[in-house]
Amino acid sequence: MQQRAMADKAIEQATSVGWRMNRRDIRFVILKWFRELTLIPVIVVLMIAGAIVNPVFFTPSNLINVAEGGAALGMVVVAESLILLTGKFDISLQGTFGLAPLLGAWLIAPKASQGLGTEWNPWLGLLVVLGVGLAVGAFNGILVVKANFNAFIFTLAMSILLTGLQLGWLGGQTVYNLPQAFIYLGSESWVGIPVAVWITVVAFAAAALFLRYHRAGRAMYAIGGNLEAARAAGIQVDRIRIGVFMVASVLAAVGGLMQAGRVTAVTAGQGSNLIFGVFAAAVIGGISLDGGRGRMVGALTGVVLLSLVTNILTLTNISSTWIDAVDGAIILIALGLAKLIGTERA
Amino acid sequence: MGEADHVFKSFGETRALVDVSLDVRAAECHALVGRNGAGKSTLVSLFTGLGRPDRGAIQLAGEATPSLADRGAWLARVACVYQRSMMVPSLTVAENVFLNRRMAGEGALINWRQLRSEAHALMLEWGFDLDVDQEAATLTVEQRQIVEIARALSIGARFLILDEPTAALEKAAVDRLFERVRRLREGGVGVLYISHHLEEIYEICDRVSVLRDGEMVLSGPVSNIRQAELVAAMVGTAPPRRATEIEAVETHGALGETRLQVRDLTVYSRSGSVAGVSLSVRSGECAGLVGLRGSGSATVADAVVGLVRPRSGTILINGSAVEPGQVHSTLHRGVGYVPQDRHARGFAPQLGVDENLTLALLDRLSRRLGIVSYRERTATARRQIEQLQIVARSLDQPVSSLSGGNQQKVVVGRALAPDPNVLVAVNPTVGVDVASKEALLDAIGRARDHGVAVLMVSDDFEDLRVCTRLLVMVRGRIAGEFKQPPWDRQRLIAAIEGFEVAV
Numbered sequence: 001m002q003q004r005a006m007a008d009k010a011i012e013q014a015t016s017v018g019w020r021m022n023r024r025d026i027r028f029v030i031l032k033w034f035r036e037l038t039l040i041p042v043i044v045v046l047m048i049a050g051a052i053v054n055p056v057f058f059t060p061s062n063l064i065n066v067a068e069g070g071a072a073l074g075m076v077v078v079a080e081s082l083i084l085l086t087g088k089f090d091i092s093l094q095g096t097f098g099l100a101p102l103l104g105a106w107l108i109a110p111k112a113s114q115g116l117g118t119e120w121n122p123w124l125g126l127l128v129v130l131g132v133g134l135a136v137g138a139f140n141g142i143l144v145v146k147a148n149f150n151a152f153i154f155t156l157a158m159s160i161l162l163t164g165l166q167l168g169w170l171g172g173q174t175v176y177n178l179p180q181a182f183i184y185l186g187s188e189s190w191v192g193i194p195v196a197v198w199i200t201v202v203a204f205a206a207a208a209l210f211l212r213y214h215r216a217g218r219a220m221y222a223i224g225g226n227l228e229a230a231r232a233a234g235i236q237v238d239r240i241r242i243g244v245f246m247v248a249s250v251l252a253a254v255g256g257l258m259q260a261g262r263v264t265a266v267t268a269g270q271g272s273n274l275i276f277g278v279f280a281a282a283v284i285g286g287i288s289l290d291g292g293r294g295r296m297v298g299a300l301t302g303v304v305l306l307s308l309v310t311n312i313l314t315l316t317n318i319s320s321t322w323i324d325a326v327d328g329a330i331i332l333i334a335l336g337l338a339k340l341i342g343t344e345r346a
Numbered sequence: 347m348g349e350a351d352h353v354f355k356s357f358g359e360t361r362a363l364v365d366v367s368l369d370v371r372a373a374e375c376h377a378l379v380g381r382n383g384a385g386k387s388t389l390v391s392l393f394t395g396l397g398r399p400d401r402g403a404i405q406l407a408g409e410a411t412p413s414l415a416d417r418g419a420w421l422a423r424v425a426c427v428y429q430r431s432m433m434v435p436s437l438t439v440a441e442n443v444f445l446n447r448r449m450a451g452e453g454a455l456i457n458w459r460q461l462r463s464e465a466h467a468l469m470l471e472w473g474f475d476l477d478v479d480q481e482a483a484t485l486t487v488e489q490r491q492i493v494e495i496a497r498a499l500s501i502g503a504r505f506l507i508l509d510e511p512t513a514a515l516e517k518a519a520v521d522r523l524f525e526r527v528r529r530l531r532e533g534g535v536g537v538l539y540i541s542h543h544l545e546e547i548y549e550i551c552d553r554v555s556v557l558r559d560g561e562m563v564l565s566g567p568v569s570n571i572r573q574a575e576l577v578a579a580m581v582g583t584a585p586p587r588r589a590t591e592i593e594a595v596e597t598h599g600a601l602g603e604t605r606l607q608v609r610d611l612t613v614y615s616r617s618g619s620v621a622g623v624s625l626s627v628r629s630g631e632c633a634g635l636v637g638l639r640g641s642g643s644a645t646v647a648d649a650v651v652g653l654v655r656p657r658s659g660t661i662l663i664n665g666s667a668v669e670p671g672q673v674h675s676t677l678h679r680g681v682g683y684v685p686q687d688r689h690a691r692g693f694a695p696q697l698g699v700d701e702n703l704t705l706a707l708l709d710r711l712s713r714r715l716g717i718v719s720y721r722e723r724t725a726t727a728r729r730q731i732e733q734l735q736i737v738a739r740s741l742d743q744p745v746s747s748l749s750g751g752n753q754q755k756v757v758v759g760r761a762l763a764p765d766p767n768v769l770v771a772v773n774p775t776v777g778v779d780v781a782s783k784e785a786l787l788d789a790i791g792r793a794r795d796h797g798v799a800v801l802m803v804s805d806d807f808e809d810l811r812v813c814t815r816l817l818v819m820v821r822g823r824i825a826g827e828f829k830q831p832p833w834d835r836q837r838l839i840a841a842i843e844g845f846e847v848a849v
Contacts, residue, residue, distance in 0.1 A: 215708040215716045222705055225694030232653065232691040233705040233760060234677030293696055 039284065039301040042337055046308045054315040062311070064193060068262065070307030071196035072097075072186075074300070075255030076274060077281045078203045079248035081299045084282060085211070086241050087224040087291025088144060091155040091275050093252040095162025096136050098271030100253035101260040102166050104129035105175040105182065113177035114170065122181035129253050136162070137249025141242035159275070167268050176265040185254070186261020196258040203251060208296035216240055224291030280331040281306050305334060347372050347505035347536030348393055348424060353402030355388055362388040363399070364560045370505060370536040375527060377547040377568070378540045380557035381580055381839075386540055389557070390507055393538070395420035406505060425498030426507035427491055435483035440465035442482050443497045468500050473529055488519040492526070499535070506530065507538045512546060513640040524550050542638045544576055544843050558582050573845065574836075581835050602629030604665070605799035606650070606768045611659035613649050618642040620649065621822040622659075625801075627768070632790070632800035634810045636842055637819030644686050646819070647772045647803045651683045652676040663768060677706060682766030682798075684758050684774045692757035698742030700727035702756050707764040730759035733792075735785045751782030758786055762793055769793055772803045787812050807835065820844040 050057035076093050083090050108125035109115025120128075140158060144151045188195045211217035222230040223237050231237050260266045285302025287294030309330045313323055349369040355362045363385045370376045380386050391397040392404050395414055404411050412419035433442045443465045465478040474492045485493065491511060498506060508527075512520045527537060527550055539551055547554055548568060555565040556579040564571070564579040606627040613620040620642040627633045637643040648654045650661055655671030662668070663679045677683065683706075685691035693702045704711060704723050711726065712718045727741060734755040738748060745756050758774055774790060775783045791812040794800050802813060810816060816828040818841045826841045 213717050213720075215712040215718050218701065218708055218718055219705075221697055222694045222701070225696050226691075228691040229685075229694050230705065231673055232651070232683055232685050234674045234683075235705065235708070236674045292694060 037297070037301065038286075039298070039305055042334070043301065043305055043308065046305065046312065050308065050312045050315065053312055057312065057315055062315075064197075066307050066311045067197045068194045069310060070303050071194065071200040072255045072259040072262070073274070073277060073281065073307065074200040074303045075203055075258065076252050076278045077285075077299050077303050078200075078207050078296070079251035079255070080275075080278045081282045081285075081287045081294065081296065082207060082220070082244050082251075083248050084287045084289060085224045085291060085294065086220050086244050087227060088151045088241065088245075089155070089279075089289070090140055090151065090245060090248060092136065092140060092158035092162055093248065093278065094271040094273070094275040095159040095166070096133055096249045096252040096271075097256040097259070097274055098266075098269075099162045099166045099256075100129045100132040100136075101256040102170065102175065102266045102270070103132050104257075105178055105260060105266045106169065108182060109175050109178060114173045114175045122179040125182055126257070129257055130250055133250035133253030134246055137246035138242065140249070141245030144245070145238050145241045163272055166270070170266075170268040172268050174265045174267045178260070178264060178266075182257075183261035183264050186258040187264060196262065199254070199258070203254075204296050204300050211296065216243070220244065221292055224288075224293070226292070277306055277327075277331075280335070284331075284334050306331070309334075347374075347407060348538065349405040350389065350392065350399075351403045351405065353389075353392060353399035353404065355385075355392065355397065355399050362560050363392075365402075366557070366560070366562045367402075368555050368562065368565070370538050372504065372536050373531050373534050374553065375531055375537045375539050375551045377551035377554040378538055378557065379542070379544065379547065379554060379576070379580060384557040384580075385560040386557055388560075390426055390509065390538075390540070393505075393507060394424055394426045421498075422502045424505040424507065425494070425501070425503045426509060427494045427498075427511060428509050429513055431490055433482045433485075433490065433493060435481070437482055438478065439476060439480050439482060439485070439493050440478040442493055443468065443478070443500055445497070447501070464500075465496075468496055472496065472499060472526075472533070474526070486519075488515055488523065491523070495526070495530070504534060505536045505538070507540070509540045510542065511539075512541065512543060513638075520546070542843065544573060544845070547576075548573070556580055573840075577836060577840055577843070577845075581839055601631055602797055604628050605663065606801060607660075607662040607665075608646065608650065609660045609662070611646065611649055611656055611661070613642070613645050613654055613656045613659075615642070615645045615648075615654055618645045619822050620645050620656075623819075623822075623824055625817060625824065627799040627801050629767075629797045629799050630794060631815065632794045632802055632813045634813035634816040635801060635803045635819060636805065636810065636816055636838070638842060639805065641819045641842075642822040643803045643805075643819045644772050647683075647686075647770050647801065650676075650770050650801065651681060653685075677764075678709075680764075680767035682706070682761035682764060682769040684761045684769070684771035686772040686776075686803075688754055688757045688776075693745045693753065693760070695746035696744050698740075699731070699736065699738045699745060699748070699756055700724060700741040702745050703727045703730050703759045703763055706760050710764065726763055730763050733762070734759050734789050749779075751778040754778050755782060755786060758789060762789065766793075766798060769798050769800045770803075771800065773806065773809075774802065774804070775806060775809055783808065807833075807838070818842055 056062050076097055079093055080090065104125040106116050107118050107120045107128055108122050110119055111117035136158070140155055143149050144154055184195065185199065186196050190198055211220065219230065219235045219240055222233065222235060223240060227237060256271060259270055281302035282299050283289060284305060285294070285300065286298035310327065313326055318326060347370050351367055353363055353366050366385070366389060368389070378386055378389070388397070392399050395411065395417070398414060406423040434445065437445070440462050444461055462478055469476050469478060474496060476489055476492055482490070482493065495506065511523060515523060530537060539547070541547060551568050553566060554568050554571060554576065556563050556576065558580060563582065564575070604626050608623060608625050611620055611623045618640040623646055625633065635643045635646060645654065649656045652668065652671050652673040652675070660667050661670070663676070663681060668676045668679060700723060704726050707726070708718065711722050724741060730736070731738070736752050736755045736759065738752065745753055748756065754775065754777070758771070761769060761771070769790070771790065775786050778786065787809065790800060790802070794812065802809060804810065810833060814831065816833060816838070817824050818826040820842070821844070825844065828838065
């Protein structure tokens with residue numbers, strides 16, 4: 001009897017309220033955006049702190065410097081965020097970040113500046129950079145997705161391998177004296193703003209639009225949210241996940257190219273320890289480590305925050321040997337803040 | 347050994363047990379039967395100390411029960427062998443038997459030789475043939491049961507509860523299990539035997555008790571109770587509206603061509619293997635595939651949509667064979683799929699209602715370069731929301747925050763949104779309220795009338811009212827067919843339990 005009464009109540013509710021949908025429940029939309037932009041107040045606070053610490057902070061040249069410093073990191077954050085959304089991750093992006101531009105540079109630079117001496121056409125070198133990214137991504141993707149290797153330990157090993165190759169080939173040296181085409185991304189400016197910054201902003205925007213409007217982008221959220229549900233809905237989950245690994249590695253390779261262009265050389269250490277900042281930026285920005293949750297806007301605020309921190313630390317003239325420790329402490333604080341205000345749910 | 351004395355137990359509004367009394371004596375095998383939801387698991391949880399009765403008392407070995415927190419005291423009196431494994435897979439049999447226990451004369455360190463020899467002696471004592479050094483992960487279901495029984499006996503429990511022990515066993519293993527149960531009985535152990543297979547009860551049990559809707563409706567020596575009486579007690583007199591027949595709605599659409607064909611399907615699966623099943627479903631028809639859990643009915647559905655790869659056999663959609671084990675290519679051929687477990691496979695919890703409803707037709711919603719048309723997505727989602735009467739705050743409300751009924755509607759809507767030719771639905775109304783159930787079944791009935799070939803796998807008899815034909819599966823094979831609604835509950839249950847081959 002009780003059950004019957006409950007059922008009647010449910011039916012009554014359904015008919016009286018109706019299943020008409022509120023087109024846009026305004027409050028809900030605001031709430032959703034609020035979650036993505038919770039880092040904005042933190043960033044504002046940091047900027048005020050920066051201004052107090054050193055008047056140089058608010059000069060255009062310093063702000064451009066911040067943006068330029070964050071550009072290469074940003075590319076890798078876009079890459080890692082895409083992979084995180086599908087519920088995997090890739091530590092070896094930092095290896096690709098270093099190795100891909102190194103191989104390109106090695107093939108085009110003359111022997112005198114630590115190149116191989118083949119002195120290939122710079123454009124060919126650029127193709128090599130992208131090709132290395134694509135190949136590493138495909139290898140990681142196939143082995144993690146198809147062969148079901150654990151993403152953490154597999155990409156960690158790959159990262160060690162790639163970084164080791166980089167060190168081995170260079171023997172601790174630096175490839176320099178690179179042609180203009182090769183360093184263009186990291187050294188030129190358009191209307192006063194570095195090309196690298198433009199490209200990174202475009203990458204963020206493209207990724208955001210892709211995730212929102214492309215069927216594969218929507219499928220990525222479904223895969224990260226519930227892999228089996230996505231599979232049962234007929235989504236080609238393996239193909240998409242491998243594709244994401246490949247795209248991400250290419251983005252990391254481009255990020256590495258920016259870095260190389262900025263310092264007009266490829267060092268043996270390029271990329272090492274980068275991945276921790278990448279994860280930190282993505283997670284602080286609301287990208288869930290469990291997959292399926294988070295947006296590019298959030299990840300972008302994460303990158304901005306970390307870049308500001310680095311810049312302010314440099315401006316305070318802290319001894320360079322202490323920068324890493326302070327950096328780590330600040331990432332921890334930012335994570336705590338993100339947890340408090342609810343962007344970090346990993 | 348174990349006795350329940352007029353126990354009552356409620357969960358919120360649901361009265362799970364009402365004035366139930368049952369006693370299991372030493373050297374007795376006592377069967378407990380009842381349909382799903384009759385209260386068997388609740389009773390087991392009271393006997394094993396996972397819950398306390400609201401009223402009434404449980405006694406073990408003639409004494410009042412220990413406090414719920416004292417797990418050790420419970421384990422020394424009663425043990426339940428569940429269908430799920432309760433062992434540490436990476437340890438050996440001997441280690442599992444003596445897990446977290448200290449043997450006589452042992453200090454903080456483990457005496458490996460003593461551990462092995464005691465485990466071995468235990469196996470010998472009860473006549474179990476098992477290598478105690480074997481790793482638990484490599485054990486078969488049958489061997490795993492042996493270890494769990496041995497473990498319970500070694501702790502000192504003489505009251506064993508076997509929860510559907512034969513569900514995953516082959517015929518020969520079932521016979522060996524019976525042999526072991528008889529030996530336990532001779533050794534003075536009291537066994538509470540829970541099973542859906544009534545013929546087993548007649549083979550090894552002394553007494554039988556039947557639960558229905560939380561009440562003990564029949565109890566007595568097996569020899570005095572005929573099978574028909576047992577079935578009648580389980581089914582009960584249905585409420586007057588439903589009578590003893592399951593009401594069937596009228597069908598409107600005419601039967602069309604064969605849309606789905608399964609030929610000689612053989613699948614190996616832990617959740618129920620399938621051996622040589624053939625069936626076909628025509629447009630405008632709803633074939634119900636019914637069977638106990640583990641009978642393989644759900645496995646047939648999974649194989650049809652490609653979630654499991656069959657060992658042999660072919661599946662044809664609209665007359666042409668599909669690539670086995672490829673979900674996306676099967677679904678793209680016009681198959682809608684409602685998975686068994688909505689949380690595991692039904693939806694992506696954080697995504698919105700609209701997104702989940704349209705997950706299976708992203709391809710069709712996208713325009714040039716794969717850009718998804720949000721306008722069409724909204725329109726499609728609205729259509730399903732209206733058809734299924736989904737109650738949501740907004741189109742993009744996360745499905746995880748919906749009620750169970752509405753979540754299930756989203757899952758069914760996702761399957762129906764692409765206008766499939768074939769709909770494969772497994773337990774499409776599981777765990778939903780009465781109103782949602784009506785809405786879901788109406789939607790499936792409408793799809794059928796519009797010419798969709800529906801294959802419905804369900805263990806809920808109310809779902810069967812939209813079916814036009816029933817196939818009964820028993821132990822991986824199709825054991826009978828009911829061609830004409832309305833369905834006779836008694837005969838249907840008897841067929842499902844494996845008694846009578848209905849034609």
